[in-house]
Amino acid sequence: MIRINLGAHGLGRVRFAMSPLDAAKDLLFALARSPRVLRAGWRKQAVEALSERQLGLLAVVAGGGPGGYAPDFLRPEPAGFQADLDTALHQVATTPSERIRYELTAAIGGHSWGQTVGQRPPQLLLTAMDRGEEYVAQRIAVELEQFWCAVLAPHWPSMRARLEGDVAAWASVIARHGIADTVNRLAPNLEWHDGTLKVHSLATSSHRLSLDADAAILVPSVFAGRAIFCAAEPPGAPAPRTPLIVYPAAQNDCLPPSRGDELIGTTRIKLLAELAQPRTTGELAQRLYLSPATISYHLQILHRAGLVQRTRRSRTVLYQRLATKPRLADGLE
Incomplete structure (x- = not known):
């Protein structure tokens, strides 16, 4: 379980945001972690794009390992409600080296592949890391753009309308019932109680984290089946970010792209x-x-x-x- 201690002041600074790049990461993560939640159309297009365009590094990093952690720099913190693709890609490509090193080290040594036999990081990732953090950031940005253009660009207008409609609907609920009550309705595993925002993990997960924050960002997703916590910032993390929580959009059909x-x-x-x-x-x-x-x-x-x-x-x-x-x-x- 993830505990974000916000208090009344932090709750007042909770905001919604969305980005085309978020959709790409959510699709990649779902493809790697829970492909059955995706319709066949999405699975087919995503796999074909990764294979035909040779986007292996993106697949390895965005999918995460057995522990489920995928580095957060693929989902840059949005400055406003709706980020454009070029801005988000620039943020990925210029991620500070210490942040890349911090997240990939956490993935390899702790959250994802672990250190047990048979769980070594893929050689593709190790080779990329040998070329330096700046190379990794720029290469991931290039592959993210190729994946987004090949798979999501044709369907982004309708997807964006769904996400905007979802946020507009929750804004109405906030106006009538308040932000605290609304947060409790966003996802079954998301809970606001006594100044703390809790993201309950899967029953099989033993991961525990408690942190203090003065704000949080809520991001709707058409590919998420539950609330997912991103950008964990324990004390000492370089280039700290605002805690970000992905939640399933109310219109979460995960439709394959068909007429x-x-x-x-x-x-x-x-x-x-x-x-x-x-x-x-x-x-x-x-x-x-x-x-x-x-x-x-x-x-x-x-x-x-x-x-x-x-x-x-x-x-x-x-x-x-x-x-x-x-x-x-x-x-x-």
């Missing part, structure tokens, strides 16, 4: 239920506690699939559900 599957999801089911009578984008946004942009994105897909109709009345556009079958052949992206 028909874009219709599946909690948000569109709710939209269709609301559209039994004509409604505007603004009305739907208010009723579902989502941003108008997110609502508009989902409505466009439903309209192209032949599930909703839209009519204009003066300056107002109204949407309503149609009782017809979706045109999967030509209606979906």
